[in-house]
Amino acid sequence: MSGWxxxxxxxxxxxxxxxxxxxAALEQATDIVGYIPYIARIPExxxxxLHASDNRVELDRAAHALQMxxxxxxxxxxxxxxxxxxxxxSALFEALEAGPAQWRALDIRVLPGITxxxxxxxxxxxxxxxxxxxxxxSDNLKPWAxxxxxxxxxxxxxxxxxxxNPRSKSxxxxxxxxxxxxxxxxxxxxxxxxxxxxxxxxxxxxIVPLTEALPEMADMRTVVIVGSSLTRxxxxxxxxxxxxxxxx
Amino acid sequence: MSGWxxxxxxxxxxxxxxxxxxxAALEQATDIVGYIPYIARIPExxxxxLHASDNRVELDRAAHALQMxxxxxxxxxxxxxxxxxxxxxSALFEALEAGPAQWRALDIRVLPGITxxxxxxxxxxxxxxxxxxxxxxSDNLKPWAxxxxxxxxxxxxxxxxxxxNPRSKSxxxxxxxxxxxxxxxxxxxxxxxxxxxxxxxxxxxxIVPLTEALPEMADMRTVVIVGSSLTRxxxxxxxxxxxxxxxx
Numbered sequence: 001m002s003g004w005x006x007x008x009x010x011x012x013x014x015x016x017x018x019x020x021x022x023x024a025a026l027e028q029a030t031d032i033v034g035y036i037p038y039i040a041r042i043p044e045x046x047x048x049x050l051h052a053s054d055n056r057v058e059l060d061r062a063a064h065a066l067q068m069x070x071x072x073x074x075x076x077x078x079x080x081x082x083x084x085x086x087x088x089x090s091a092l093f094e095a096l097e098a099g100p101a102q103w104r105a106l107d108i109r110v111l112p113g114i115t116x117x118x119x120x121x122x123x124x125x126x127x128x129x130x131x132x133x134x135x136x137x138s139d140n141l142k143p144w145a146x147x148x149x150x151x152x153x154x155x156x157x158x159x160x161x162x163x164x165n166p167r168s169k170s171x172x173x174x175x176x177x178x179x180x181x182x183x184x185x186x187x188x189x190x191x192x193x194x195x196x197x198x199x200x201x202x203x204x205x206x207i208v209p210l211t212e213a214l215p216e217m218a219d220m221r222t223v224v225i226v227g228s229s230l231t232r233x234x235x236x237x238x239x240x241x242x243x244x245x246x247x248x
Numbered sequence: 249m250s251g252w253x254x255x256x257x258x259x260x261x262x263x264x265x266x267x268x269x270x271x272a273a274l275e276q277a278t279d280i281v282g283y284i285p286y287i288a289r290i291p292e293x294x295x296x297x298l299h300a301s302d303n304r305v306e307l308d309r310a311a312h313a314l315q316m317x318x319x320x321x322x323x324x325x326x327x328x329x330x331x332x333x334x335x336x337x338s339a340l341f342e343a344l345e346a347g348p349a350q351w352r353a354l355d356i357r358v359l360p361g362i363t364x365x366x367x368x369x370x371x372x373x374x375x376x377x378x379x380x381x382x383x384x385x386s387d388n389l390k391p392w393a394x395x396x397x398x399x400x401x402x403x404x405x406x407x408x409x410x411x412x413n414p415r416s417k418s419x420x421x422x423x424x425x426x427x428x429x430x431x432x433x434x435x436x437x438x439x440x441x442x443x444x445x446x447x448x449x450x451x452x453x454x455i456v457p458l459t460e461a462l463p464e465m466a467d468m469r470t471v472v473i474v475g476s477s478l479t480r481x482x483x484x485x486x487x488x489x490x491x492x493x494x495x496x
Contacts, residue, residue: 014269019362021264058494084369086494090377093491097482104484110370112362114267121332122358129338131398133381133407142496146406150379153405157398159381234345236352243341246306246334248390 003069005106007089009082009113010041014199017114025076025111033065034078034088042078056140058088062095066103082115086136086164116223117162120195124205125234125241127193127225128160130248138165139174147174148181155185160228160244166218176215182226183210191233191242193225194218207233207240251317253354255337257330257361258289262447265362273324273359281313282326282336290326304388306336310343314351330363334384334412364471365410368443372453373482373489375441375473378496379407386413387422395422396429403433408476408492414466424463430474431458439481439490441473442466455481455488 006025011017026032031049032042039052053061065075079087089110096103121128133154139147154161161182166175189209194217196204206217210226218224227244234241254273259265274280279297280290287300301309313323327335337358344351369376381402387395402409409430414423437457442465444452454465458474466472475492482489 011267016269016272017267017360019259019265019267021262024264082366082370084366084374084376086377089370089374090491090494093374093377093482093489094493096489097480104482105486107486108489110374112265112366112370114360114362115366118330118332118360118363122330122337122360126332126337126341126358128332128382129334129341131381131383133379133402133405134376135379141494146496150405150407153401154381157381157401157405158394159398232345234341234352238353238355241341241344241356243338245342246338246389248394 003072003074003106005065005069005075005077005092005108006111007077007079007083007092008111009079010038011114012081012116012119012199013197017119017199019111019113022111022113028074029076030074031068032076032078033061038078038080058091059095062088062092063099065092066095066099066106069106070103079113082113083110084112085115085134116164116198117225119198120193120223120225123195123198124193124207125243127227127231127242127244128162130160130228130230130244130246132160132162134162134164136164137174137178138168139171140168144174147178151178151181152185155182158228160231161226163224166222166224167215167220169220175218179213179215186210188229190227190229191231192227193242194222195225196222198223207242251320251322251354253313253317253323253325253340253356254359255325255327255331255340256359257327257363258286259362260329260364260367260447261445265367265447267359267361270359270361276322277324278322279316280324280326281309286326286328306339307343310336310340311347313340314343314347314354317354318351327361330361331358332360333363333382364412364446365473367446368441368471368473371443371446372441372455373491375475375479375490375492376408376410377494378476378478378492380410381407382410382412384412385422385426386416387419388416392422395426399426399429400433403430406476408479409474411472414470414472415463415468417468423466427461427463434458436477438475438477439479440475441490442470443473444470446471455490
């Protein structure tokens with residue numbers, strides 16, 4: 001049997017957002033590896049072994065997946081959202097590069113998914129409809145000074161901004177500092193979207209002016225979108241619609 | 249009958265990348281509107297009217313969709329990729345804001361899709377695995393000076409960058425200027441991905457150093473990803489893998 005590794009995106013939570021391509025890979029797998037809550041989304045079946053692991057062990061998980069494929073298994077590494085956006089695909093290639101040369105001959109594919117910022121944007125309207133950036137606010141893997149520099153430059157470029165991992169467990173005060181930097185750099189009351197657990201039964205959406213955004217509006221399951229200077233809210237009887245026009 | 253409007257993303261081309269959520273909306277629609285090549289992807293059936301329109305009439309198309317919903321139709325506006333990324337969702341909300349007040353009571357939903365940059369990134373590896381930005385290089389809707397400013401600030405922030413519409417018909421020379429700006433601002437030979445018609449039978453992927461990137465490597469169906477200073481290529485027997493590590 002010839003092994004392979006697929007790194008697959010499960011989307012933000014709703015099973016109706018899992019692509020048929022990903023569904024087919026899950027059905028062909030002999031082994032699925034991933035962070036505990038993502039593995040919990042996979043139905044058990046005969047011939048399939050589920051390998052759930054904790055957060056912060058991405059490189060071990062990636063090496064495990066590659067070695068199982070080397071041993072002939074059909075392995076799916078599951079990420080939430082899109083595996084290429086602050087998720088397992090980069091970790092897998094880091095492990096590949098650091099690992100034994102024979103791994104490089106493996107059949108490895110990345111299957112995209114609906115990433116959290118795009119699901120959140122869709123639920124709120126179209127805040128990412130013009131130029132934007134995506135920043136991982138976790139400082140596990142990069143210094144705070146670099147995050148702050150990127151926030152200032154992104155504001156100067158007038159990008160809409162999507163923030164992943166706004167409040168990491170290890171440094172929850174980082175997000176308060178990020179909001180302070182943004183208030184100073186943007187100097188207006190542009191709208192901010194706090195989108196928690198999008199597309200799940202726990203979904204909560206909240207739109208506030210940047211001047212009123214508070215760190216505790218975000219938790220580990222929240223993606224935050226800060227508008228550009230052009231981002232607007234349309235008030236409707238069904239609630240506010242947040243969007244950025246196409247023209248600058 | 250109660251009308252509604254759904255703005256749905258068909259993904260980059262492969263039908264296996266259309267989410268079940270979007271598929272269900274297409275099955276419930278009475279009317280589908282969109283740009284000619286996207287409408288060509290929709291199978292005809294009894295009870296469904298297809299309304300294909302040309303490029304550059306996004307606002308007319310959006311208003312048409314809203315008016316049909318007002319008249320009780322179940323309308324899907326189709327975009328390729330994700331409707332919220334340089335596509336129809338913002339145009340729809342522009343039309344909504346400019347239109348009759350009664351439209352604001354309509355049931356309007358945006359359904360996300362796999363956007364071109366994420367499909368291209370997945371095919372090549374994981375070049376967007378660290379902080380990145382997405383810029384529409386078409387200058388139909390914004391001045392060139394703003395594009396150039398954003399390119400310079402994005403390089404200074406050391407974002408990976410995804411470019412949509414690199415070569416617009418109206419100003420094909422813009423992309424040559426963008427590459428010149430990037431070569432000056434980045435001052436290295438970081439890898440650049442030209443991803444044409446991703447996930448379709450016409451797919452072509454090409455990775456070249458920034459110093460060797462040529463404008464004619466892109467056309468209207470190409471998304472371009474320029475790495476950050478950390479983006480790397482792993483050579484494998486199956487071809488190059490392009491990725492950006494998670495750590496900075």
